[in-house]
Amino acid sequence: MSGHGQSKPPQRVVIVPCSGIGKTYGTVSREAAYDLTEDLRPETAQLVPLSLLVLGNEAAREAVAAGPAITIDGCKLACATKMVKENGGKVARDFAVLDVYRRYRQFKPQGIAELNEEGGRLARALAEEAARVVDDLSTGGQHG
Amino acid sequence: MTEFLKTTVDKFTFRVATDRYYNDQGVWALEEAGRVRIGLSDFVQQRSGDVAFAEIKPAGTVLAFGDEAAAIETIKVNIIFGSPATGKVVEVNPAMHDAPEAINQDPYGEGWLAVIEPSDWAADRARLLDPQAYFVRMRAEAEEEAKKL
Numbered sequence: 631m632s633g634h635g636q637s638k639p640p641q642r643v644v645i646v647p648c649s650g651i652g653k654t655y656g657t658v659s660r661e662a663a664y665d666l667t668e669d670l671r672p673e674t675a676q677l678v679p680l681s682l683l684v685l686g687n688e689a690a691r692e693a694v695a696a697g698p699a700i701t702i703d704g705c706k707l708a709c710a711t712k713m714v715k716e717n718g719g720k721v722a723r724d725f726a727v728l729d730v731y732r733r734y735r736q737f738k739p740q741g742i743a744e745l746n747e748e749g750g751r752l753a754r755a756l757a758e759e760a761a762r763v764v765d766d767l768s769t770g771g772q773h774g
Numbered sequence: 775m776t777e778f779l780k781t782t783v784d785k786f787t788f789r790v791a792t793d794r795y796y797n798d799q800g801v802w803a804l805e806e807a808g809r810v811r812i813g814l815s816d817f818v819q820q821r822s823g824d825v826a827f828a829e830i831k832p833a834g835t836v837l838a839f840g841d842e843a844a845a846i847e848t849i850k851v852n853i854i855f856g857s858p859a860t861g862k863v864v865e866v867n868p869a870m871h872d873a874p875e876a877i878n879q880d881p882y883g884e885g886w887l888a889v890i891e892p893s894d895w896a897a898d899r900a901r902l903l904d905p906q907a908y909f910v911r912m913r914a915e916a917e918e919e920a921k922k923l
Contacts, residue, residue, distance in 0.1 A: 655849055705849070706824060706878075728824050728849060728875075735827065 640768040642676045643722070644697050645760070646714050648704035649680040655727040656704035658739050658753045662725075663702055665757035666764070674768040675700075675761075683713045694719035698767045700760055701725065723763045730756045776882060779909045783916040784923060788817045790909045791882045795858065795902035800912065801843070802882070803858040803902060810859045810895060812843065813886040817912045819878050821919060823850040828874035830888050835863045837890065839898055844887050846877070858902055861892035 647663035650656025667677040676697075682690035695718040701710040702725045711724045731739065731752060739749030778789040790796075794804040800818035804811045819825070827847040837843055843857035866888045869876045877885040892898060903911065 728826055731826055 640674050641770065642674055642697050643764045643767045644678050644693055644699040644719065645675050646678050646680055646683070646694070646699055646710045647702040648710050650704045652742055653704055654739050654742055654749065657742060657745055658727045658749055658756065659702040659704045661745060661750065661753035662756040662760065665754055666760050670757055670761045671764045675764045680710050680713055683717055691717045698722035700763055702727065702756065722767055725756060725760060727756065730759065779905060781913050783913065784920040786820060786916070788820065788912060788916060790815065790905050790912060792905040795899055795904060796908035797856060797858040797902055799855055801855050801858050805895065809864065810890045810892050811886050812858055812888055812890060814855065814877055814881055815912065816881050817916060819881045822846065822853060823848040825874040825877045828870040828877060830866045830870050831863050833863050833866055837861065837863065839901065857890065859890045859892045859898045860894060861890045863888050864891045865889035
């Protein structure tokens with residue numbers, strides 16, 4: 631007997647960004663979510679499009695209900711956070727693009743369909759902050 | 775207690791506080807014991823969007839009527855606001871540094887910008903709009919904005 635316990639697989643964290651089309655901050659939120667789920671933490675972070683939650687997509691609702699969620703809202707309406715809660719999910723951390731921008735004033739986002747370079751950097755900075763939260767959550771840590 | 779004139783244009787409702795005066799940019803000026811507190815109207819904050827940063831001229835700055843008193847950066851625009859009073863800035867709202875969203879949350883209260891010690895308030899006041907005049911102007915501007923939507 632080795633005495634080694636079986637390690638628990640990391641928990642997948644659901645990422646729900648703003649779906650605001652035609653708004654710069656909405657685009658930042660989505661780009662951050664793509665950076666996070668496709669590049670920084672593809673194994674432990676799962677993107678759930680807000681539009682699917684709004685449409686009542688069953689797979690999206692199940693994903694949100696199953697794991698902790700990080701929401702990324704583009705404006706104070708906080709649609710991503712509200713929809714996760716309405717679908718029975720637990721929001722472990724809600725990011726607001728405006729608050730993140732206040733911490734990175736040098737990255738002023740501009741553009742809608744395509745962000746300017748600074749906007750891309752802001753999205754990356756947001757994704758990196760969110761990645762640290764994902765790491766905490768996926769290993770069972772609590773984040774407020 | 776502050777009372778308001780209200781109008782709804784499209785889906786937006788705008789309030790104008792009736793206890794103060796306004797310049798043509800929508801900067802309000804409220805006389806308080808010989809000093810003048812300034813801030814932004816509800817229409818200005820709604821039209822401008824969520825405020826990311828607010829930079830107010832520091833205490834000790836001497837302003838002429840119309841001189842830059844404050845600059846805000848919102849999710850939509852950068853705007854410079856002229857002073858509605860000639861005089862010296864004697865106090866700046868400390869919330870403007872850490873929580874400029876107070877402008878959006880409470881434009882006529884906690885979201886004030888600065889307090890000015892005026893040198894000739896009677897003369898400045900005569901150049902400002904009273905609440906009814908600003909209300910008419912603001913509503914016209916709001917209706918123009920609504921046509922663009």
